[in-house]
Every structure is written in structure tokens, then in C-alpha cells.
Amino acid sequence: MMSAPxxxxxxxxxxxxxxxxxxxxxxxxSTKVDICAVAxxxxxxxxxxxxxxxxxxxxxSYEAMLADSSIEAVYNPLPNNLHAEWSIKAANAGKxxxxxxxxxxxxxxxxxxxxxxxANKVYVVEAYPYRAQPQTIKLxxxxxxxxxxxxxxxxxxxxxxxxxxxxIRWDPSLAGGALMDAGSYPVSLVRMIAGERPTRxxxxxxxxxxxVDRTLIGSIDFPGGVMAQISxxxxxxxxxxAMIIGDAGSIETAYYNDTSDKLPPHVIIKRSIAFDAPRExxxxxxxxxxxxxxxxxxxxxxxGWASWPGATPEExxxxxxxxxxxxxxxxxxxxxxxxx
Ligand SMILES: NC(=O)c1ccc[n+]([C@@H]2O[C@H](COP(=O)([O-])OP(=O)(O)OC[C@H]3O[C@@H](n4cnc5c(N)ncnc54)[C@H](OP(=O)(O)O)[C@@H]3O)[C@@H](O)[C@H]2O)c1
Numbered sequence: 001m002m003s004a005p006x007x008x009x010x011x012x013x014x015x016x017x018x019x020x021x022x023x024x025x026x027x028x029x030s031t032k033v034d035i036c037a038v039a040x041x042x043x044x045x046x047x048x049x050x051x052x053x054x055x056x057x058x059x060x061s062y063e064a065m066l067a068d069s070s071i072e073a074v075y076n077p078l079p080n081n082l083h084a085e086w087s088i089k090a091a092n093a094g095k096x097x098x099x100x101x102x103x104x105x106x107x108x109x110x111x112x113x114x115x116x117x118x119a120n121k122v123y124v125v126e127a128y129p130y131r132a133q134p135q136t137i138k139l140x141x142x143x144x145x146x147x148x149x150x151x152x153x154x155x156x157x158x159x160x161x162x163x164x165x166x167x168i169r170w171d172p173s174l175a176g177g178a179l180m181d182a183g184s185y186p187v188s189l190v191r192m193i194a195g196e197r198p199t200r201x202x203x204x205x206x207x208x209x210x211x212v213d214r215t216l217i218g219s220i221d222f223p224g225g226v227m228a229q230i231s232x233x234x235x236x237x238x239x240x241x242a243m244i245i246g247d248a249g250s251i252e253t254a255y256y257n258d259t260s261d262k263l264p265p266h267v268i269i270k271r272s273i274a275f276d277a278p279r280e281x282x283x284x285x286x287x288x289x290x291x292x293x294x295x296x297x298x299x300x301x302x303x304g305w306a307s308w309p310g311a312t313p314e315e316x317x318x319x320x321x322x323x324x325x326x327x328x329x330x331x332x333x334x335x336x337x338x339x340x
Contacts, residue, residue, distance in 0.1 A: 008070045009298045012037035012057075012065045014086050016075040019100065024053045026290035028118025032298035035075070039065035063085060064280060066093040070154055073301060075127075076100060076129050079168045080175035081120075083230035084109035087124055091116040091195070097124040098297045102184040102323060103316050105175040110320040114313050123300055126319070126333050128188055129257040131310040132296045135265045139244075139253055143193060149248025151226050156186035156242040156255075159233035160213070169234065172212045177212035179327055183232035187326070188311060188319050189242055189255055190220055190228040199223050200337045205330035206232070218326040230326075248273060257289035 008031060013020045016038055027033045036056050040046035043060025050058040066089055068073070073096035075089050084104045087097045091113070103126040104110045116254040130136050143151065146311035148199040159182055162169060169176040191198065203218035215233035222228070222296050230258065244251045252268040259265035265284040317337075325336040 006302065008032055008034040009096075009301055010036045010070060011075055011294075012039060012059075012066070012068070012071040012073075012095075013055075013075045013077070014039055014062050014090070016040045016077045018043050019077045021053060022076055023077070023290045023294070024055065026288040027114050027294045028054070030291065030295060032295045035070070037065055037071060040310055049121075052093045059175075062089070063128045063143050063333070066095065066297055072096060073098065073297070078079075079171075080180055081105050081173065084113050087113050091120045091122050091124055094120060094122065096122045096297075097302050098127050098294070100127050102175075103124075103189070103320055105180075106322050107317065107320040110317055112226060114317070117313075123297075123306070125297070125300065125313075126188075126311045128185070128310055129291060129293040130185070130189075130255045131192070132267065132292035133256065133259055133284070133287055134200040134269055134292075135253065135259060136201075136255060137250065137309060138282060139255075139267050140192070142251060142267065142269065142282075143244070143308070146246075147249065147269060148244065148246030148251055151193060151244055151246045152230040152257075153245040154190050154226065154242065155230075156189050156228065157231040158182045158185040158240045159231065159236040160238040161236065162234035164208070164210075170212060172206060172211045176210075177327075178215070178232045178234045179216045179218075179323055180217075182234070182324060183216055183218075183230060183326070184319060185255070185320050186230035186232060186242070187220070188315070190230060191313070191315050191318050191322065193244055194222040194228065195228040196222055196224055196226075197314075198322050198338050200335055201322060201328040201329055202335045203326040204333075212329070213330060216301040216326065216330055218329070220322060220326075259284070259286040260290075261286070278323045287326060297334075 039059035076099040077109035205213040206229040208214040217231045220228040249271045329336040
């Protein structure tokens with residue numbers, strides 16, 4: 001029997017971000033997580049956001065919230081260029097951190113964030129709600145059981161239409177771009193499935209007037225034999241899909257963050273090498289992604305790494321190294337080796 005949580009994890013949110021609304025809504029009523037505060041650079045904005053979202057405490061600066069010793073952890077949904085600075089400040093203030101993807105602006109910052117986590121004995125992890133979804137846990141189980149044999153190829157994509165309207169994702173100075181934003185998802189999925197550190201990449205991109213990549217496709221090579229192709233875009237219809245092909249079958253998944261009747265929580269598997277073999281649809285439980293991720297973060301803080309379904313520090317390090325390498329390759333057209 002599951003025991004009742006000892007006490008909810010008190011989380012403060014850095015920034016009155018759009019995505020913080022979804023985070024707060026999904027975790028409302030949780031017995032594991034209490035989102036008790038939001039900090040904004042502007043006190044009036046913080047107060048209005050807290051009133052609108054039913055949050056008890058507002059802070060007029062990020063520093064003030066980090067100085068509050070009653071807050072145990074922070075959720076960091078700031079623009080990508082601020083993830084490292086504020087996650088490190090939070091860790092130095094003794095807070096655990098659930099940091100939005102992409103974890104940082106680059107792999108150098110990523111290392112500094114994990115160094116700060118180690119120095120302060122706190123958990124600093126990257127937010128990928130799909131990783132805590134029952135369908136992703138089922139996918140990982142099928143791959144462990146070798147249900148499609150040995151994985152050889154992965155194709156993973158994520159894209160959506162993003163109007164050019166001042167969104168942080170179009171701004172190179174805020175570490176925007178399709179690869180950083182949408183592309184971090186397929187890169188993370190590919191790293192999870194391959195289960196080892198990538199060695200080299202090759203990429204092509206089309207760029208927006210602001211200078212960030214608008215659409216990018218890339219290849220990623222792994223030493224154990226897996227080869228992966230990823231794509232991401234701000235200029236397509238909304239899509240999110242992965243095909244994992246082994247030497248004895250294949251699996252399709254949408255690796256959704258949120259699953260529901262409209263976004264079905266299932267994995268489609270063909271346990272055969274034949275074209276016309278039947279596809280089995282494995283139904284999984286539906287779950288709001290931020291809810292399962294937030295509660296998994298509670299379990300991590302209270303019980304340690306064994307219970308964490310999300311990206312480990314080594315995976316996050318590799319995701320950021322891969323993003324750095326894909327971005328460099330898309331700029332100069334060459335194959336880029338990844339140095340670990
Ligand atoms: N996991 C997911 O599925 C998912 C989905 C969406 C977004 N995200 C991630 O969450 C983060 C935020 O995305 P969002 O769409 O919610 O962004 P957003 O609405 O633009 O919010 C970002 C917040 O950062 C603060 N900020 C601090 N300095 C800023 C600056 N120079 N320019 C703009 N904002 C600044 C602002 O809060 P104050 O003004 O209150 O200080 C702002 O509200 C990104 O890293 C993104 O990748 C993840």
C-alpha cells in the first residue's frame with residue numbers, strides 16, 4: 001500500500017511565465033506538491049498572477065523568493081538564457097530545482113548547474129513531462145524486454161506553427177530557436193532510447209530573420225549501433241511523433257506530455273519483421289504531464305534517484321552536448337563530433 005506523503009514539497013515559481021499557469025493548474029490539489037509562491041521582476045505583476053492562479057505568496061523579485069527559507073524547491077520557466085543563472089542561484093540558496101527544457105543555453109552552463117547542485121547537495125533536474133507519462137514508462141519497459149529486438153533506427157519529430165509576435169522563442173539573445181525549444185524533445189527521446197552517449201551529429205537548418213533556426217533536421221550517431229534522425233520546426237502544423245525500428249519489429253509513439261481521450265495514451269507495436277504483420281495498440285493510463293512530473297519531482301527529493309523517471313544528469317548533459325553539436329553543424333554544414 002502506498003503511504004501518504006510526509007509533507008508536501010513547497011515549490012516557488014521563478015517568473016510569471018505562460019507555462020507556469022499550466023504547471024500550477026495541473027498540480028492544484030496534489031497532496032505531494034504545494035505551489036506556494038510566484039516571483040516576478042515586477043511586484044504588481046506577481047500579485048496579479050498569484051491572485052489569478054490562487055497562489056498564496058507573491059514576490060516582487062526572484063532574489064526575495066530565494067531568500068525565503070520556507071520554500072524548498074523552485075520551478076524555473078524563465079527564458080532559456082536565464083535557466084543557468086537562476087537555477088545556480090536557487091541551488092546556492094539550498095533549493096532543489098525543476099528547470100524547464102532546454103536545461104541551459106549550452107553544455108558549459110549545464111556543467112556549472114550540476115556542479116552547483118553537487119556543491120549544495122540539492123537536486124537540479126530538467127523538466128520533460130512526457131518522461132513521467134505511463135506511456136513512456138511502458139515504452140521503456142518494451143525496449144528493455146527487447147520487444148522489437150535490438151533498436152537500429154529512430155525517427156523523432158516535434159513541430160508547431162509559431163507566429164512571429166515577440167515570443168521569447170524567436171529571440172537569439174534569449175537562447176531561442178526551434179532546436180532549443182521543440183528540438184530538445186526529440187533529442188531527449190532519442191538519448192533515452194539509445195541509452196548511451198552519442199558520438200557525432202550532422203544537421204541542416206532554415207533560419208528566421210531574427211537569426212534563430214526556424215526548422216532543423218539532424219542525424220545523431222551512437223556507438224552501440226543506433227542511428228537517429230530528428231526534426232523540429234516553428235513553421236509546420238502541430239505534430240509530434242516517433243518511430244523506433246528494431247531488427248525484430250517497430251514501435252510508434254507520440255510521446256505526448258499530456259495524454260487524454262483526444263491525445264491517446266498508447267504505444268503501437270509491430271512484433272514482426274513483416275510489412276503486413278498486425279499492429280498491437282497498447283493502451284496506457286492517461287495523465288496530465290505536469291501533474292505526474294511534479295509528483296515524480298517530489299518523490300525524487302524525498303526518496304532519491306531510484307524513483308526518478310526523468311532525464312538523469314548524464315542524459316541532460318548529453319542532450320545539451322547534442323544540441324550544441326547540432327547547432328554548430330547546421331551553421332557550417334560539417335559532421336560534428338561530440339566530446340565527453
Ligand atoms: N515543458 C514544456 O512543455 C514547456 C512548454 C512551454 C514552455 N516551456 C519552457 O518554459 C520556459 C518559458 O516559456 P514560456 O512560453 O512560458 O515563456 P514566457 O511566457 O515568455 O515566460 C517567461 C517569463 O520569464 C520572465 N523573464 C525574465 N526575463 C525575461 C526577459 N528578458 N524576457 C522575457 N521574459 C523574461 C518573465 O517573468 P516575469 O516578468 O514575471 O519576471 C516571463 O513571464 C522556456 O524555457 C520554455 O522552453 C516548456
